[in-house]
Amino acid sequence: MPHSHCNHANHDHGHGSPEEIGIQYNLFEKIDKENLQCLNESVDGSGQTVFKPWDKRLDHSQYVESDADEELLFNVPFTGNVKLKGIIIMSEDSNSHPAKLRLFKNKPNMTFDDVSMEPDQEFELQKDIEGVLEYIPKIVTFSSVSHLTMHFSANFGAETTKIYYIGLKGEWTQGHKHGVTICTYEARPMIDDHKLKHLDSVNRPIE
Template sequence: MLLISNGDVAANSPGRQVDVLSLHTYRTIEISWVISEGKYALFFFAPCSSSSSILFDTFLLSSFSAMSSSVIPRGQVDLVDFVDWSGVECLNQIGKNPIANALKQGYRDDDGLHLESDADEQLLIYIPFTQVVKLHSAVITGPEEEGPRTVKLFANKEHMGFSNVNDPPSDSFNISADNLKGKPVTLKYVKFQNVCSLTIFIEDNQGGGDVTKLQKISLYGTTVDTTNMKDLKKIEDH
């Protein structure tokens, strides 16, 4: 099976022979079936010397379906480069496992690192941006039992405390088992058109325990313009 982007579909149509490295040996294979969905395509193949037909593997098809559902739509980017790190805050985090472990690029992809709650299961995360952004979707991952469950998002609510978490959120949702593994949650896009900051309230976790762990937070969307929020604040100060 080959996995390549749709841009290569025309060049790698059924019947075309290509060379691949398989089990440390170069082999010529012939593509027998093409299944395309979303951004990716699956190519089922067999050695050219084989005349046997290809049987569809149910497990592979299921895996592909799950994978394609986790693909971020075209035009949306990871907004990590637009986070104002000097203003990021997380209430009720334990010192040895801070928000940087789940939010910063490089840290959040390390399986040995995570964000962890301290006194109880709740977390309140404040993320300001250096530019005004539109939020489309979010990826929030964690362990099966200690991973987050109920999530509330607040757009442009500056420096909230736990006393404010019962205010009407911009959006709220429950994290599913698939979301914990990386499937994005699509947000109410109309509510996140001009976002300068985002507050994430983690209300509870999957197992109902006192400790919540987040392994990764990724926010996807687009920038509204090139206005730098730090420069804007400097102008307002004068």
């Protein structure tokens, strides 16, 4: 029963052929890979490898597997602001496929101590070995995302969780917060300096 429901939801949200869908899954290019974190990965740095082009999703040589238990936690910073529109989670046809995904918006550097808080959205995942099932985030909630935390809290019963591919679809815009802060900070002393010099030059002839 849940299987047919998920397929129905996928048909509602699918846009054209799998190839056309895949072209839209290009947000991996907008991830700040140097600061991406994956907690509980069995091999250091393996969590980064699952954010790859859609046409490389079937490359099973690069994957992440959990270490101490079935949980995985990704802290995914973007290089700008993202309107998140779709997620694909792909693994193998086994019990190590993740079964639950919890999303947190704009909460950098989360750890497993923080995941007890209420997520912004939660998905019950289905086994997807081809990377074609889309999960649609709530548009209002995920319209301005600079940092996405993905907590895979459970799988289908295995001791560890494996993920081969995570696809993210959406619109990216350059972040403005940092630039505005620098601009405001630099502009104020410049204006003050100008006023002081101006007053000083006016006063001199009067004296």
